[in-house]
Structure formats: structure tokens, C-alpha cells
Amino acid sequence: MKTLFLMRHAKSSWKDDKLADHERPLKKRGLKDIKLIAKELKKNDLIPDLIISSSAVRAKETAEYLAECLGYQGKIKTSDALYMGEPQDYVASLKEVKEKIESVLIVGHNPGLEAYLQIIDGKIESMPTGSLGYLMLAVEDWESVSLETMGDLIGFWKPKDLRDKE
Numbered sequence: 001m002k003t004l005f006l007m008r009h010a011k012s013s014w015k016d017d018k019l020a021d022h023e024r025p026l027k028k029r030g031l032k033d034i035k036l037i038a039k040e041l042k043k044n045d046l047i048p049d050l051i052i053s054s055s056a057v058r059a060k061e062t063a064e065y066l067a068e069c070l071g072y073q074g075k076i077k078t079s080d081a082l083y084m085g086e087p088q089d090y091v092a093s094l095k096e097v098k099e100k101i102e103s104v105l106i107v108g109h110n111p112g113l114e115a116y117l118q119i120i121d122g123k124i125e126s127m128p129t130g131s132l133g134y135l136m137l138a139v140e141d142w143e144s145v146s147l148e149t150m151g152d153l154i155g156f157w158k159p160k161d162l163r164d165k166e
Contacts, residue, residue, distance in 0.1 A: 012026055030061075083109065
């Protein structure tokens with residue numbers, strides 16, 4: 001079994017309409033939401049072995065700030081394919097992960113990220129910005145991950161729900 005975390009980038013800013021979509025940064029609320037998600041992960045002792053992020057600024061900032069909040073010491077790998085990526089792009093990224101890695105956190109975008117979560121879990125889950133799904137995949141190594149790979153959704157956190165709890 002391998003552990004996969006799928007996280008949609010946190011809330012981003014539309015303030016500068018001259019910026020290309022790929023270059024949009026996070027809003028302050030996005031940073032606050034990342035802290036809430038990190039708090040849940042730490043509370044449940046869920047620190048990934050590897051973080052992979054879309055190359056978009058808002059996704060990289062999400063991955064970097066989450067890593068900082070978690071005390072994650074590993075490398076953050078970026079992937080151009082995950083920007084506007086489809087489920088098969090997420091699968092391709094996972095196939096490249098070394099076998100010794102037990103848990104991977106991917107920061108990406110809708111609609112591809114949400115579609116991939118739906119394929120794995122078999123249920124419809126809405127993924128608002130900053131949300132994170134925690135899954136156990138029925139595979140022994142990352143190389144065998146495919147679009148047919150099923151998994152169990154163990155946890156699912158939305159920043160709004162966590163804010164409401166506080």
C-alpha cells in the first residue's frame with residue numbers, strides 16, 4: 001500500500017489582471033488555509049516523503065508554504081505537466097517516484113485533480129481551493145499506478161470546514 005495526498009492549490013489572487021494564469025500568486029487567505037491543512041496533517045502525523053507540485057506560481061507557493069508549516073525537509077519536485085493536467089498526467093508523475101518512497105503529496109489544479117480523485121475513490125468529491133484528500137492506494141510500487149488503480153479515501157479536509165471548527 002502507498003499513501004497519496006492530493007491537494008488543490010490554495011486560494012489565489014486575481015488582483016493583477018495583467019498576470020498570466022500560470023503566474024498568479026496566493027492570497028493571504030490561501031496562506032491561512034494552508035496553515036489549517038498543515039495543522040491537520042501534523043495532528044495526524046501525516047508528513048509526506050515527497051511533494052510534487054504543478055509549476056504554476058500558486059501551486060508552488062502552496063507546496064512551499066505547506067512544506068514550511070510541516071517542517072518537511074525533502075525536495076519539492078515541480079512538473080509542468082500538472083499545470084492544467086489531466087488524470088493521466090498525475091499518474092505519469094507518480095510512475096516516476098522511486099519505490100522506497102511511501103507517501104507522496106501532489107499539489108495541482110482542477111478539473112484534472114478533482115477528476116483523478118474521483119477515479120481513485122469512485123466517489124464524487126468537490127475539491128475547493130486548499131482542500132486535501134488522503135488516500136491509500138492498492139499498489140506495492142508507484143510504477144504500477146494506472147488510471148485503473150483504486151484506493152480508499154481515508155481523510156478529506158476543506159479549509160472552510162476547518163475554519164468553521166475553530
